[in-house]
Amino acid sequence: MTSLDTSHNSSFSRELPGLQLAIDSTSLGEFKLCPRRYYYSIILGYQPRAESVHLKFGILLHQAREHYEHQRFAGASHEDALDYVLDEALRATWNQELGRPWISDHKVKHRQSLIQTIVWYLDSKAKNDPLRTIALANGKPAVELSFRFDSGWRAESTGEPFLFCGHLDRIAEFNGEFYIPDIKTTSHQLDPSWFASFTPGNQFSMYSLAGRVAFGLQIKSIIVDGVQVASGFSRFARAPVERREETINEWYSETGEWLHQMDGCATSGKWPMNDKSCDAFGGCPFRPVCSRVPSARGRWLETDYAKRIWDPLQVRGDI
Numbered sequence: 001m002t003s004l005d006t007s008h009n010s011s012f013s014r015e016l017p018g019l020q021l022a023i024d025s026t027s028l029g030e031f032k033l034c035p036r037r038y039y040y041s042i043i044l045g046y047q048p049r050a051e052s053v054h055l056k057f058g059i060l061l062h063q064a065r066e067h068y069e070h071q072r073f074a075g076a077s078h079e080d081a082l083d084y085v086l087d088e089a090l091r092a093t094w095n096q097e098l099g100r101p102w103i104s105d106h107k108v109k110h111r112q113s114l115i116q117t118i119v120w121y122l123d124s125k126a127k128n129d130p131l132r133t134i135a136l137a138n139g140k141p142a143v144e145l146s147f148r149f150d151s152g153w154r155a156e157s158t159g160e161p162f163l164f165c166g167h168l169d170r171i172a173e174f175n176g177e178f179y180i181p182d183i184k185t186t187s188h189q190l191d192p193s194w195f196a197s198f199t200p201g202n203q204f205s206m207y208s209l210a211g212r213v214a215f216g217l218q219i220k221s222i223i224v225d226g227v228q229v230a231s232g233f234s235r236f237a238r239a240p241v242e243r244r245e246e247t248i249n250e251w252y253s254e255t256g257e258w259l260h261q262m263d264g265c266a267t268s269g270k271w272p273m274n275d276k277s278c279d280a281f282g283g284c285p286f287r288p289v290c291s292r293v294p295s296a297r298g299r300w301l302e303t304d305y306a307k308r309i310w311d312p313l314q315v316r317g318d319i
Helices: 025-033 035-043 053-073 078-092 111-126 192-196 202-213 245-268 294-304
Strands: 046-048 143-154 161-170 172-174 177-186 219-230 233-241 305-307
Touching (some): 025 035, 025 245, 035 046, 053 177, 111 219, 143 202, 143 245, 161 177, 192 219, 202 219, 294 305
Antiparallel strands (some): 143 161, 219 233
8 A cells, every 4th residue: 555645634633644533424434335445535535537427416406405595595585596596507517618518428417407307306395395494593594514523432543533524415394303304316216115225324324413413403314305317307205214213323333343443444554455345336436446456556546537635524504
């Protein structure tokens, strides 16, 4: 493995490079899948050079809901808020350098389907949503919330505390109880088995704990707005994804074991490959690298991948 300098990333230890102290669900999930994948994507910061159409589509849909909530909180009508976010989406999918709209090579997820999905989703799920976004102490809507809190776990190598951190889409209230709504896009049918795929699940367990610890709210459940994007149409369905007290406690306890393993890898400088995860979730983006002999992997990473900093302590929205 290469020598590390992660001092440019605030989520890492200054005492032990390679030891991530600020843990979000993405980082933890990458490590659970494969320590080698985690090393490449989170510690070294490599990602495929080609833009992910799924990521772009999802981010723009999330932004539309976030900015829609801000507009409604400011007193805008549904129609005016919809016009506002559509103008943003059109601008975001316009390539100013080339003077043309975003051209997607995906047969389903492209500019037209994004705009249609935003309109259909906001008309059907946001206009008369019974889940009312709560107001923060500063009077702003509780959308795109960054959180961080002491996990209660410590790194054995340095004694430093691990933080749990991340970002919530929003916090909403219905009949005096609190919920964390989240949007998920998919090509699959929005049947009970699809919603069941989020349990057990790393992300929503951390979100449920964050609602309680970081925001002082007893979260009734996560509410998933499923968005099925298909050729010529989008479908929507909503269902709760619960995390009972015992489940959260089990997740918390077992996360301590995973953090212990992360600490051990950082201390030894060894990030073993889990070759049983190479086909997971459509295939690991680093499979072409791991297929090479160890001495050639560094060159392949530098040539075929771009670098970015994954720092979950970077704040979004209002806290």
